[in-house]
Amino acid sequence: MLELPRLRTTESRVKVRYAETDQMGIAHHANYIVWFEIGRTDLCREAGFPYAEIEERGFLLVVTEIGCRYRTSFYYDDEVRIVTRLAEVGSRMMKFAYDLYLGDELRASGFTSHFWVDKTTRKPVRADEEVMRAFGPFL
Amino acid sequence: MLELPRLRTTESRVKVRYAETDQMGIAHHANYIVWFEIGRTDLCREAGFPYAEIEERGFLLVVTEIGCRYRTSFYYDDEVRIVTRLAEVGSRMMKFAYDLYLGDELRASGFTSHFWVDKTTRKPVRADEEVMRAFGPFL
Amino acid sequence: MLELPRLRTTESRVKVRYAETDQMGIAHHANYIVWFEIGRTDLCREAGFPYAEIEERGFLLVVTEIGCRYRTSFYYDDEVRIVTRLAEVGSRMMKFAYDLYLGDELRASGFTSHFWVDKTTRKPVRADEEVMRAFGPFL
Amino acid sequence: MLELPRLRTTESRVKVRYAETDQMGIAHHANYIVWFEIGRTDLCREAGFPYAEIEERGFLLVVTEIGCRYRTSFYYDDEVRIVTRLAEVGSRMMKFAYDLYLGDELRASGFTSHFWVDKTTRKPVRADEEVMRAFGPFL
Numbered sequence: 001m002l003e004l005p006r007l008r009t010t011e012s013r014v015k016v017r018y019a020e021t022d023q024m025g026i027a028h029h030a031n032y033i034v035w036f037e038i039g040r041t042d043l044c045r046e047a048g049f050p051y052a053e054i055e056e057r058g059f060l061l062v063v064t065e066i067g068c069r070y071r072t073s074f075y076y077d078d079e080v081r082i083v084t085r086l087a088e089v090g091s092r093m094m095k096f097a098y099d100l101y102l103g104d105e106l107r108a109s110g111f112t113s114h115f116w117v118d119k120t121t122r123k124p125v126r127a128d129e130e131v132m133r134a135f136g137p138f139l
Numbered sequence: 140m141l142e143l144p145r146l147r148t149t150e151s152r153v154k155v156r157y158a159e160t161d162q163m164g165i166a167h168h169a170n171y172i173v174w175f176e177i178g179r180t181d182l183c184r185e186a187g188f189p190y191a192e193i194e195e196r197g198f199l200l201v202v203t204e205i206g207c208r209y210r211t212s213f214y215y216d217d218e219v220r221i222v223t224r225l226a227e228v229g230s231r232m233m234k235f236a237y238d239l240y241l242g243d244e245l246r247a248s249g250f251t252s253h254f255w256v257d258k259t260t261r262k263p264v265r266a267d268e269e270v271m272r273a274f275g276p277f278l
Numbered sequence: 279m280l281e282l283p284r285l286r287t288t289e290s291r292v293k294v295r296y297a298e299t300d301q302m303g304i305a306h307h308a309n310y311i312v313w314f315e316i317g318r319t320d321l322c323r324e325a326g327f328p329y330a331e332i333e334e335r336g337f338l339l340v341v342t343e344i345g346c347r348y349r350t351s352f353y354y355d356d357e358v359r360i361v362t363r364l365a366e367v368g369s370r371m372m373k374f375a376y377d378l379y380l381g382d383e384l385r386a387s388g389f390t391s392h393f394w395v396d397k398t399t400r401k402p403v404r405a406d407e408e409v410m411r412a413f414g415p416f417l
Numbered sequence: 418m419l420e421l422p423r424l425r426t427t428e429s430r431v432k433v434r435y436a437e438t439d440q441m442g443i444a445h446h447a448n449y450i451v452w453f454e455i456g457r458t459d460l461c462r463e464a465g466f467p468y469a470e471i472e473e474r475g476f477l478l479v480v481t482e483i484g485c486r487y488r489t490s491f492y493y494d495d496e497v498r499i500v501t502r503l504a505e506v507g508s509r510m511m512k513f514a515y516d517l518y519l520g521d522e523l524r525a526s527g528f529t530s531h532f533w534v535d536k537t538t539r540k541p542v543r544a545d546e547e548v549m550r551a552f553g554p555f556l
Contacts, residue, residue, distance in 0.1 A: 018319065018329070019312045019445050023194075023438040023493060029202040030176075030436055033169040034297045041296065041355065051296070052355050055162075063168040067206040076440060077319065077330050157458065157468070158308055158451045160301035162354060167297050173436045180435065180494065190435070191494050215301060216458065216469050301472075307480040308450040315447075333440075341446040345484040 008138045010043040012082040016074050026073035027080075033066060036098045036112055039084030043096065047134040059127060060117045061094065068110030078102055086138040091126040092116060094135070147277045149182040151221040155213050165212035166219075172205060175237045175251055178223030182235065186273040198266060199256045200233065207249030217241055225277040230265040231255060233274070286416045288321040290360040294352050304351035305358075311344060314376045314390055317362030321374065325412040337405060338395045339372065346388035356380055364416040369404040370394060372413070425555045427460040429499040433491050443490035444497075450483060453515045453529055456501030460513065464551040476544060477534045478511065485527030495519055503555040508543040509533060511552065 014035055022028040044051045054061065074080055081101040088095035093115045100108040118125045153174055161167040183190045193200065213219055220240040227234035232254045239247040257264045292313055300306040322329045332339065352358055359379040366373035371393045378386040394405045431452055439445040461468045471478065491497055498518040505512035510532045517525040535542045 015316075015319075017312060018315050018439060019447055021440040022435060023440065023442045024199055024201070025440045028436050029205065030169050030172040033172060034295060037169075037296050038293075041293075050355065052353075060163055062163070062212075063209055065206070065208045066168065067204070069204045070202055073201075075330075077328065154455075154458075156451060157300060157454050158306050161296060162299040162301065162303045164301045169297055173434060176435050177432075180432075189494065191492075214469075216467065302477055302479070307483065308447050308454075311447040311450060338441055340441070340490075341487055343484070343486045344446065345482070347482045348480055351479075 009083050009085040010039065010046050012039050012042045012084065014038055014080050014082065016076050016078045016080060018076055021076050024073075026075060027078070029068070029070060032068050032070070032100065032108055032110065033112075035080055035082055035100065036066070036068075036084075036096070036110060039082035039098050040096050040112065042082075043084045043086065043138065047138060049131060049134050054131065055119060057128070057131070058119045059125070059131070060119050060122075061114045062117045063112055063114055064093075065113040066110065068108060070108050072102075072105070072107045074100070074102065074107060080107075086135060087111060088113075089132070089135050089139055091132065092124060148222050148224040149178065149185050151178045151181045151223065153177055153219050153221065155215050155217045155219060157215055160215050163212075165214060166217070168207070168209060171207050171209070171239065171247055171249065172251075174219055174221055174239065175205070175207075175223075175235070175249060178221040178237050179235050179251065181221075182223045182225065182277065186277060188270060188273050193270065194258060196267070196270070197258045198264070198270070199258050199261075200253045201256045202251055202253055203232075204252040205249065207247060209247050211241075211244070211246045213239070213241065213246060219246075225274060226250060227252075228271070228274050228278055230271065231263060287361050287363040288317065288324050290317045290320045290362065292316055292358050292360065294354050294356045294358060296354055299354050302351075304353060305356070307346070307348060310346050310348070310378065310386055310388065311390075313358055313360055313378065314344070314346075314362075314374070314388060317360040317376050318374050318390065320360075321362045321364065321416065325416060327409060327412050332409065333397060335406070335409070336397045337403070337409070338397050338400075339392045340395045341390055341392055342371075343391040344388065346386060348386050350380075350383070350385045352378070352380065352385060358385075364413060365389060366391075367410070367413050367417055369410065370402060426500050426502040427456065427463050429456050429459045429501065431455055431497050431499065433493050433495045433497060435493055438493050441490075443492060444495070446485070446487060449485050449487070449517065449525055449527065450529075452497055452499055452517065453483075453485075453501075453513070453527060456499040456515050457513050457529065459499075460501045460503065460555065464555060466548060466551050471548065472536060474545070474548070475536045476542070476548070477536050477539075478531045479534045480529055480531055481510075482530040483527065485525060487525050489519075489522070489524045491517070491519065491524060497524075503552060504528060505530075506549070506552050506556055508549065509541060
């Protein structure tokens with residue numbers, strides 16, 4: 001019997017903070033990048049590598065590129081549902097993709113690309129085997 | 140003698156705030172999006188339309204897409220030089236491009252796309268003639 | 279049978295975001311003020327007046343003073359437990375008090391004072407009866 | 418002729434960023450704490466100890482208490498004039514006071530208290546002589 005590959009995602013929820021609104025009366029667009037980071041943190045935790053532990057192992061996951069498309073605004077106190085998946089993974093880089101929903105309605109999508117850096121030298125490195133194995137199932 | 144068109148840009152400067160650093164010891168990547176906004180504010184002012192005035196005329200410039208590539212980090216107290224130009228302008232949309240420098244060294248680049256929205260109805264609209272004329276020379 | 283007055287509090291939880299850390303490796307102190315606001319939002323909701331509804335009724339709760347004492351730092355991914363209570367309430371003002379815990383350990387305390395302002399005129403006003411009655415039990 | 422002691426202050430200027438506004442249409446109150454930090458950074462620089470250098474000497478200036486009174490709001494693009502002075506200084510602690518002006522109009526005042534901490538052990542320490550001598554004239 002064939003087991004079909006499933007695209008694994010994690011789901012996180014944040015309420016839009018008053019401090020995150022701007023004078024247009026909507027959540028300021030820069031906060032979406034911070035929400036992406038919350039999704040990424042939760043995916044790492046589910047992969048068995050809380051981000052804090054990744055740093056303890058001597059790695060940093062440095063951001064090299066981000067992008068975000070905004071469809072509909074979020075408002076104060078809205079519950080943002082962040083759906084995060086691993087879009088690409090290599091020994092030297094990772095790319096995460098994010099969809100932001102209000103209920104079932106997609107309101108924004110984006111991605112962040114990263115590469116692994118040695119915490120001390122700040123030079124690009126390959127992540128160790130154990131880290132890579134943990135993220136594999138999310139692809 | 141032919142006068143060649145010049146690509147008009149504006150230049151803004153911000154110091155990296157302590158609050159903008161993160162535990163990697165660098166400026167957190169979400170702040171770049173806020174710095175872009177400072178560049179955009181200054182370009183609008185130089186075009187003769189301080190953004191506050193645009194809103195008073197009944198328009199909002201809503202963000203539809205952003206992107207940023209990170210080359211080298213900025214650190215606390217670094218002076219970020221933001222060079223902003225108008226990359227595209229239409230009756231319904233505008234696109235700004237940004238280069239972030241430390242001295243003469245390019246450390247990040249990005250863009251933001253926007254469309255004009257009526258402040259009251261929140262529906263997409265065409266900006267009025269006067270607004271468009273002001274931004275023309277920046278193309 | 280005598281019903282004893284209970285000091286009513288609400289409890290909120292937030293995880294320290296990576297973006298909230300600074301280069302000391304701790305949660306930057308300005309974020310505590312934002313966390314207070316989350317506690318206040320939750321207390322208003324439990325009182326039957328989600329803050330969004332307060333604004334719809336034509337009131338704003340403007341901040342007049344804040345204070346915070348920091349005992350021990352919070353770190354990335356710590357779950358901050360925010361315990362919020364109404365410290366004072368009058369027809370024209372409200373004061374909220376906040377204790378921030380990690381588990382059972384008190385790490386910071388603070389307060390925010392506010393007065394009611396008419397959303398349109400931006401002048402100080404008395405909150406209506408219904409609003410006041412809702413907050414009474416929290417005292 | 419007697420020269421009276423002058424209270425030395427430093428002055429910093431920041432423009433209110435769009436991202437710093439909230440849906441009330443004013444600068445969100447938590448940002449004032451970040452502006453205080455900009456004032457403190459500038460005072461340290463004028464004292465001959467850029468804060469980055471203080472950290473390089475192995476010290477951190479940890480926040481123990483803050484307070485702020487808000488009189489009148491700041492709005493988007495307002496130029497906030499931050500006047501910073503050293504309110505107290507001891508071998509183990511420092512207290513800074515801040516006044517925030519729009520032009521000549523005082524709009525908010527506050528303070529931050531700090532103690533010196535060893536960067537490595539994170540234990541309270543006395544700042545070295547050179548640091549103390551630098552800040553003396555600001556009292």
